[in-house]
Amino acid sequence: MKTIVIATDFSEGSKDAARYGYHLARQVRSNILLCHAIIIPAEIPQAGMVFWQDEEYELLLEDSASALHEFKEMLDSSLPATGFRPVISCKSQPGIMADVVKALAATPDNELIVSGTHQGRVFNNLLLGNHASNMIDNADKPVLMVSPGTEFRPIKKIAYATEFKDPENDLQHIYQLVYWAKQLNAEVLLVHICNEKKESPVLKEMIADYLVGISNNADYPNIYYRLIRNDRVDEGLDWICDHGQIDMLAMVHQHHNLFGELFAHSHTKQMADHLQLPLLVFPGTKS
Structure with missing residues (x-):
């Protein structure tokens, strides 16, 4: 077991x-x-x-x-x-x-x-x-x-937040998330945080094909998509946590070397620092 x-x-x-x-x-x-x-x-x-x-x-x-x-x-x-x-x-x-x-x-x-x-x-x-x-x-x-003080409640919706910079890497983590969502009978909401300058017809078509592939391969109907237009990832994450009616947030932690960590913020750590919802962190590729 x-x-x-x-x-x-x-x-x-x-x-x-x-x-x-x-x-x-x-x-x-x-x-x-x-x-x-x-x-x-x-x-x-x-x-x-x-x-x-x-x-x-x-x-x-x-x-x-x-x-x-x-x-x-x-x-x-x-x-x-x-x-x-x-x-x-x-x-x-x-x-x-x-x-x-x-x-x-x-x-x-x-x-x-x-x-x-x-x-x-x-x-x-x-x-x-x-x-x-x-x-x-x-x-x-x-x-x-x-977070301290969090009480368990039934998990009905899990949001997976991504910028879709590496769709293939996202895919393996989405399937892992679906594995847990099936056991919880929970919805999976794929949250794409993107600024308007990067939103293009090509990107929209890629996302549409991507979602069809996920739905077919995962054999799970409760998978949805939402685009959040925001230049700042942390603000987009805050918005979905406050207004998305979710019970858990999932993200991939992208590793940095020592100097990169000092000068580049980790969105995952920022969320773990103040998030009141449970945060599911998938390990990213180590550099």
Whole structure:
């Protein structure tokens, strides 16, 4: 059976994300791997020269395992007695959260990662190694980012936002999204953000053929298209989130090298930073 990997650092925000992921797993009939990364002070550059005894290290592992088990029991007790109940397994490992989650999610059965976001500006998150920012950069599987305080509600419409600069690359992610939408019985709204200067008859014809191909190959009728004319991608994304009556936003994260990241904004990270809707992030091609 497929498994959803849920990352937690036991903060209130990450617990909110885990609760959301738990109800999502119930809806798509998936099991759960609940994981926690143990970061010892010696692994943090700011900590300086700190050395831990083996006994203290074992205590950290025991504390993490105990906290995961307690949280697992709390999640299990939140569901009614009837209906599908996800089987929850727990795993604690030393290391940085993004690295631990990436390793645990590497098996084929682990199809999705769920993580909470932390408030704060994206640029600060990048420099300070925020869990959410690192998770988006490092993951090889789709990551569902959930903001603090988000409560689960049935997912009826998922918007996939794109500029259609690389239609073939978009295609593989759209099919992945359709895979999840079928299980949720949700509509898929393909949102094309484009300024009027780039809107041409050739582009319109390409999009029409593209949509016909998707509908035929995906064998799913609930796929729709909407063009948003805006010169700024972030403003277009804000508009669809505020007015599109969607329950989840999906995007592809395009990776940058270090210098590119400092000077070029990632629209995906910008949305993860302030979005109140769950954000499904598909990993892009790494440069």
